[in-house]
Amino acid sequence: MNGKTLVMGVIGADVHAIGIKILSHAFTEAGYNVVNLGVMVSQEEYIEAAIETNANAIVVSSLYGHGEMDCRGLREKCDEAGLKDIPLYVGGNLVVGKRDFAEVEKTFLDMGFNRAYPPGTPPEVGIADINKDLGLA
């Protein structure tokens, strides 16, 4: 255990349950205390879980193409709830169609996410980044 807590889940009305289980497993193996909220998670649920568990970061997953709509406003709500500067990560199949990922990434970074990942990113990539961002590596 590395003493860091991550809140994660699949946002919005998305019910893709497998990926989040794999991520939860991978991050637990990597030493994190994972609070897995499962599927169909609202922005408020991430925030409430993060407050109660004193989470170090929030990891958002989205696979059904509506990620942009679902994620908008999460940073502002975190600010409002006193989770100022909490690192936010997002990954998956974030938009519909074949948009260039650089463009997609910019959209999410502008929204206040610290990092955004394209489809098919292996868990190790995210783990390495978050380790670095939280001062573990």
Added chain:
Amino acid sequence: MHNAILAVDFGSTYTKVTAISNEKAEILGTSKAFTTFETDIRDGLNAAVQELEKQTGKLNFSHKLAASSAGGGLKMVAVGLVPALTAKAAQTAACSAGAKVVKTFSYELTKADCAKIRQINPDLVLLSGGTDGGNKDVILHNAKMLAEIDAPFSVIIAGNKAAAEDAQTTLQAGDKHAVICGNVMPAFNTLDAEPAKSAINTLFLEKIIEAKGLTQAAREFSAPIIPTPLAVFECTQLLSQSLGDLLAVDVGGATTDVYSMCAGTPTLPGVALKGLPEPFAKRTVEGDLGLRHSQETLVEKLISDGATGNNLLPVGLEEYRKTCKENYAYVPEKNHPHAAIDALLCGIAVDMAVTRHAGFLESSYTPFGEAFSQTGKDLTGVRYVIGIGGSVIYSENPPEILKNATQKQRGKILKPASPKLLLDKKYIFAAMGLLARMDKKRALSILESEL
């Protein structure tokens, strides 16, 4: 002379006694007398027993059991962090211990919150906040704020274990009796009510019995005195073993209590569960829904229903309110117009309390169509709704009142759909809860024959 078991319920107004046969599963008699709080609580008890023996002949009590809600019951305040998480967990735990949870606070307590707590003057405060290893700041802040309140309550610390000892030290520095027990939410969205429940019951015995003037009386009983709602809770729990899923409603002068015994999982396909997992045996207490002390909410609802034409406003409402305010123990004569108003308000209390107790559905539109999520318990499949407590059972038409616990049409509020309505006609639920602690089988067969 009969051998019998005596079960006593010390209420705020009445001391109710029930004699249970020692040989058969049978009630020998019941009676009541005014609770004598000012002198010695045993005076009222003796008067009730004398009255009882007029019906049954002289009795020899092999066991004496008692529950108490005298002096306003076990008054508690619950404090947590996030309203839907630890604050709700603390409230649920306190309710399941038989407490009257007057108010629940979340996030950092403010000076105004503390003034409110001082005014409530609770017997106990259940302090939670943070999962184990989670947030520490808020529970420590709240311990500091509670320590400064000038009131004699004890505090049970059931929050983040990493902060519990510091919170205790802070509270003790403020001359508060503070005990630590297991976290009500040790991990995210996991409810663990048992440690808090047993800490509440221990403190009830150590502190509250004495504060309510029951110490002398307590020595005469064969088992420790427990809070009356806990006895009723255990009775409904027992009854569900024989009847299956059930709901019980008790409308009192100060609160309306609702008990549900069912898993409450979705009855419709494809519904996702949201929020804190619900206990199979659940009790809620509505502190603003009572027929006497807390009549305001009910009267307001009656008036607003009247304004929308759902109900005609009863004649003499103002006079009724005045009479009730002057005398909380007021019981109108059977055919008095005030009895009809009582029945109307009682129905509203049942409706509102069960609506709050029941879970609800929310719909959201997804690329795959409409999806539903459920928060709280789905009670639609509950088979029995039981009316307990004087205001329901002594009313002119109890089924009419109890119908308010059911769904008028299938909707988003998951109240029972088409249950059978039952009544605790002889007012024995508390007594049977007490008896169940020593003889489950006998309590169950008495309940089966009396309902």
